[in-house]
Amino acid sequence: MKDPVCGMEVGTKGQPVIHGGKEYYFCCATCRWAFEQNPDEFTK
Template sequence: MKDVVCGMEVDSKAIKSTFRGKEYYFCSDTCKHKFDKDPEKYI
């Protein structure tokens, strides 16, 4: 799976966030915070 913010490959043990019932995974806290701030931008 890919980090939707930067496109880096990540696995299911990565940092995650849930938006509208779907889980999204991230390579870093920075990418997670960007997603959490404006999820519509990345989906």
């Protein structure tokens, strides 16, 4: 899986964020937070 915020390769460990029916994983809490603020910006 790829962190949609920073582009880093990440595993599928931890709790994904579901957006538009897809699961997204993040390298860190900061990327997760940024995604949650504006998911459309990172998924278009």
